[in-house]
Amino acid sequence: MSTKLLEVKNLVVKFGGVTALDNVNLHVNQGEIAALIGPNGAGKTTVFNIVTGYYTPAEGEILVDGKSMLGLRPYKIARAGLARTFQNIRLFGDMTAVENVATAADALNKSGLVGSLFGVPRSRRDEKASMEKAHELLKFIGLDHRALQMAKNLPYGDQRRLEIARALALNPKVLLLDEPAAGFNPQEKVELGELIRKIRDRGFAVLLIExxxxxxxxxSDRVSVLDFGQKIAEGTPVEIQNNQRVIDAYLGVAEDAS
Amino acid sequence: MAKLNLRDKFGDWWDGASPFSRTVFRILAVLAAYAIPFLKNPIIDTPETSFNSVLFYPLVMFSLMAVGLNVVVGKSGILDLGYVAFFAIGAYTHAILSAHTGLNFWEIIPFAMGFAMFAGVILGLPALRLRGDYLAIITLGFGEIVRIIAVNTEAIGGAAGLTDIPGPSSVFGIEFTVMDPRPYYWLTLTAMLFVIWGVLRLSHRKPGRAWEAIREDEDVAEFMGVSTLKYKLWAFIIGGAVGGLAGAIFASNIRSIQPELFTLNLSIMILACVVLGGMGNIWGVILGAVLLGYIPEKLRFLSDYRIIFFGLLMVVMMNIRPNGLLPRKKREVVGDKS
Amino acid sequence: MDFSILVSDFWALTIDGLVVGAIIALVSLGYTLVYGVLRLINFAHSEIFMIGTMTCYWVVQRFGFTGYEDPLPLWKFAGLFLLFGFAAAVVSGVAAVILEIVAYRRLRVLGASRLSSLISAIGASFFLVEVFQKISGAKNLDFPRLISKDTLFEFQNAYITQDKLLVIVGAAVIFYILNRVIHHTKLGLGIRAVSQDERASILMGVNVNRIISYTFLLGGVLAGFGSAFYMVFYETTKANVGFLIGISAFTAAVLGGIGNVKGALYGSFALGLFQQYTSAVLGYNWKDVVTFVILVFVLLVKPTGLFGEALQKARV
Known part of the structure; x- marks a missing residue:
């Protein structure tokens, strides 16, 4: 069996009195593209907010490459190997594209502020490494010609891809993509699919909300389905497409109406 | 944007200039700054107060403080309304240590900066965990608390303050006397150049990116592996150190200090300099400080109304030009080849 | 430090604490209401209160009371109080609405950063203080004694006076009316809707700009009444009077959970009482330091306040 890079066990999340996630189990294997789907409000983005440390779960365990992430601040979790994008694009708008990516790449070195001030050799080396990595990733997503443009001035599609590059700069074990195709036309969606495959082929596991x-x-290699905070199915795309519970969940609205 | 033409022309020239011409330009600019006190020009002279003393306070003093506050407000987007507290700590450190120890001004400077940095940590560690508007109120309160403590503590002079503070001992044959403000101007200018050097270096490297990311979106910065608390704290510490340095120089110049010199108004004035000039851009901030320091001195009838003017300016600037007169990094390279 | 004073003067301190708490509450509600709809601290709210005190002063001056007369007969006082109380409420309310339009609205429409709104508000606050500094000549403006402060009756070492009764009873009436407004009028419904979810309110046909204006108006009116009670009780004002009462009121709002109307009430009375007890022990000079320490403590330990919602992480 392949190793589980991200493993979420028995996750329970409550907001006020409402249970947002109820005993959810998920995992992402090395070298696979896993997907998390479900109707609106099923709790998909909540899963991302939990595993990246923004909210604390009421119960459950989150393991990245076997190590528990519970109680860690988000930046530590990011460095440990979980990097994400956002449903509504959240770039550093007043920074250039390359700075956006370099900011995330910086997290991987230990150069401190005093070293940067006096330009000690290690800091120079790390600085160069961050910038090179940022440029290399921009090239990878095809944005190197816009490296010095402000992120907020980039076209919509470029902004989405820049978010992906920024997340990749953290060298994540698992890349979490939150609706990366939102707002894309069919052609762009095909290109995005190719990009995600390319990312997988580079050795990053992907967890996709879409x-x-x-x-x-x-x-996707494997799909999990959330509905009302519970996982109702998991399997290959073909299995999911033929799963009656999944079909019911998606057609739930129509059922109520009839 | 016709207004930005000069800036863009300069920027184009700068980008195309060889390292040699850049260095020459830098040297000339610095020399010009040092030579300003020798200007005898009736147009820029100020009535009532000699131009040279205006040059020291408020011009270069405001500039130094504004450059320090800019690291906190402009770079990192943390609204600090209690900046005057660090200035006060620096001033009191010099006044107290010079009276009770044998240390001279130059030896006290590291202590003044150190205590202010320490205060930055003490205030920052708890306060920086809070969100922006709460933080603003905490810092506002901190500034007032430092003043109230100074007023109510007889051991450091209470409301009457401290007197007979010595000036710096002479260096390179330059005497620091009560009569001549020029040495203080040069001293502050030198301090400011060091600070600018440091801030610019940091701005273009990892810490600068971390600060900007925090300013743009703190949550996302954290998700991207930036230790936001650490970098916010550093911003506070650096801002504090600069404030402490400015305070010590200020005390050594005016020779007696009272808590009433360190009111909220001063924090707000420095904030206005940062806001007017362009949050996050060091040159803009200095421009703001020079304008806001100079105009009320030149037009004396305005000086009584300066706080009214500063307050109004902050509202107007936020509404019509939130990025200030010289916005940070307006220039970007637009390449559209693919 | 003398703790026995807490026992011997307990009721006196408690009565004063309630009076101070009632005044703080009227200001504190403005912070909390605006925070509810805008998720923004209205920094200049303390100046709205200051404008109220100034209005009281000028109205009373205008009617020829300059400060050396005997207290008025009760009916005459009642008439005058209603006059300057409502004048202050109207002026403060209008000032708050203008403040919103000048300092906040455009920024909100443009979707400017929080920092911009804060700076704009602070600028407005300083502008107002300095303008009134100039108008008042930077002096303390002393209010005439309009109502007798002789003891009505004594209760466990506490001297109950007419002005204290007026503040407590008057504030109680206002709180009752406010409660009716929030829970039984269309305006109250609108405010609650916008506080819950601004976007959904727009979709449901709520005119958000109008609701926000009314919220500022309501906050201003409350602060105006608060300023009238303040003037009767403290009998003095100055241009920067708002600063310290603003800090107290804000602390009270945070203590009760900012955005929460009931919380602001409880927080204000709790703070008023605490201020009286601690100043009795530590000395009056340290009152504001104590307030500030409470503020820091609450923000650090329980930033949601005693009754608040989780605002630290409103949404991602």
Whole structure:
């Protein structure tokens, strides 16, 4: 069996009195593209907010490459190997594209502020490494020609891809993508699918939240389905497409109406 | 944007200039700054107060403090309304240590900066965990508390303050006397150049990126592996050190200090300098400090109304030009080849 | 430090604490209401209160009371109090609405950063203080004694006076009316809707700008009444009077959980009482330091306040 890079066990999350996630189990294996789908409000983004340390779960365990992430501040979790993008793009708008990526790449070195001030050799080396990595990633997503443009001035699609590059700069064990295809036209969705495959082939495992079913079914190795905070199914795309509970969950609205 | 033409022209020239011409330009600019006190120009002279003393206070003093506060407010986006507290700590450190120890001004400077940095840690460690508007109120309170403590503590002079503070001992044959403000100007200018050097270096490297990321979106910065608490704390410490340095120089110049010199108004004035000039851009901030320091001195009838003017300016600037007169990094390279 | 004073003067301190708490509460509600709809601390709210005190002063001056007369007969006082109380409420309310339009609205429409709004508010606050500094000649403006402060009756070492009764009873009436407004009027419904979810409110046809204006108006009116009670009780004002009462009121709002109306009430009375007890022990000079320490402590230990919602992490 392949190793589990991200493992979420028996996750329970409550906001006020409401249970947002109820005993959810998930994992992402090395070298795979896993997808997390479900109707709106099923708790998908909450899963991301939990595993990246923004909220604390009421119960459960979160393991990255076997190490527990519970109680760690988000920046530590990011350095430990979980990097994410956001449903509504959240770039550092007033920074250039390359600075956006370099900021994340910086997290991997231990150079401190005093070293940077006096330009000690290690800090120079780390600085160079961050910038090189940032440029290399921009090239990888095809944005190197816009490296010195402000992130906020980039076209929508470039902003989405820049978020991916920024997350990759953390050298994550698992890349968490939150609806990366939102707002894309069919052509762009195909390109995105190829990009995600390329990312997987580079050795990053991917966990994908996405509403576009054809994209999900096309690129995912394994799909998990959330509904009302519970995992109702897990399997290959083909299995999921034929799962009656999943079909019911997605058609739930129509059922109520009839 | 026609207004930015000069800036862009300069920027184009700068980008195209060889390292040699850049160095020459830098040297000339620094020399010009040092030579300002020798200007005898009726147009820039100020009535009532000699131009040279205006040059020391408020011009270069405001500039130094504004450059320090800019690291906190402009770079990192942390609204600090109690900056005057660090200035006060520096001033009191010099006044107290010079009276009770044998140390001279130059030996006290590291202590003044050190205590202010320490205060930055003490205030920052708890306060920086809070969100922006709460933090603003905490820092506001901190500034007032430092003043109230000074007023109520007889051991450091209470409301009457401290007197007979010595000036710096002479260096390179330059005497620091009560009569001549020029040496203080040069001293503050030198301090400011060091600070600018340091801040610029940091700005273009990892710490600068971390600060900007925090300013843009603190949560996301944290998700991208930036230890936000650490870098916010550093911003506070650096801002504090600069404030402490400015305070010690200030005390050595005016020779007697009272708590009433360190009111909230001063914090707000420095903040106005940062806001007017362009948050995050060191040159903009200095421009702001020079304008806000100079205009009320030149137009004396304005000086009574300066706080009214500063307050109004902050509202107007935020509404019509939130990035200030010289916004940070307006220039970007637009390449569209693919 | 003398703790026995807490026992011997307990009721006196408690009565004063309630009076101070009632005044703080009227200011504190403005912070909390605005925070509820805008998720923003209205920094200049303390100046709205200051404008109220100035209005009281000028109205009373205008009617020829300059400070050396005997207290008025009760009916005459009642008339005058209603006059300057409502004048202060109207002026403060209008000032608050103008403040919102000048300092906040454009920034909100542009979607400017929090920092911009804060700086704009602080600028407005300083502008107002300095303008009134100039108008008042930077002096303390002393209010005439309009109501007798002789003891009505004594209760366990506490001297109950007319002005203290007026503040407590008057504030109670205002709180009752406020409660009706929030829970039984369309305006109250709108305010609660916008506090819950601004976007959904827009979708439901709520005119958010109007609700925000009314919220500022309501906060200003409350601060105006607060300023009238303040003037009767303390009998003096100055241009920067708002600063310390603003810190107290803000602390009270945080203590009760900012954004929460009931919380602001409880927080204010708790703070008023605590201020009286601690100043009795530590000395009056340290009152504001104590307030500030409470503020820091609450923010660090329980930033949601005693009754608040989780605002530290409102949403991602």
């Amino acid at each position: 509403h576009d079913m054809s994209l999900v079914m096309d690129i």
